[in-house]
Amino acid sequence: MRLQQSFFEQPTLVVARELLGKRLVFQSYQGIITETEAYIGEEDPACHASKGKTKRTWPLYGPAGRTYVYFIYGMYYCLNIVTETIDFPAAVLIRGLHIMTPSPEHLNGPGKICRKLGLTCGDTNRDLLCEENFYITSGNCIKNITQTPRIGIRQGLDKPWRFLGEYCED
């Protein structure tokens, strides 16, 4: 069953942890989420909302359960899921995805995931609660969950807000 607003509205660290093992569906693709990171509020120096609401970051201030897709390093896109309440900017970055359909492939890294799925800035602020072919649903194909500092950032390294799991069969 598709995850509802009540799931995404939870504290971002809870959503980041609980998204591990869930199934992401986008068009013909289906995969199990294996790695996430939390970005929480304007006070989090690594969160894009640390610069306030802008042309790029406005979806972070919207309702939970929408996407936030941004362009980085001149060639990559990254997919986030917006969390918590309206006007509180926070999201979970999807960093690892074990693709099941149409052909098995493990994707480690947010840029690789968006490249494979074909997600770009045009896919920011899409509503995972309503979209016909873009949503997240239950699943629990994960084990050995660990929590570490976030990767690839230069600020906010003190916060252990990355969640990593290993894919496993049900």
Next chain:
DNA sequence: ACCCCGATCGTA
């Protein structure tokens, strides 16, 4: 108009 920087990735 200009400058610096970045939630990455592939190659060395």
Next chain:
DNA sequence: ACGATCGGGGTT
């Protein structure tokens, strides 16, 4: 360890 590559956001 490093370069590719270019938009975002702040400053002049």
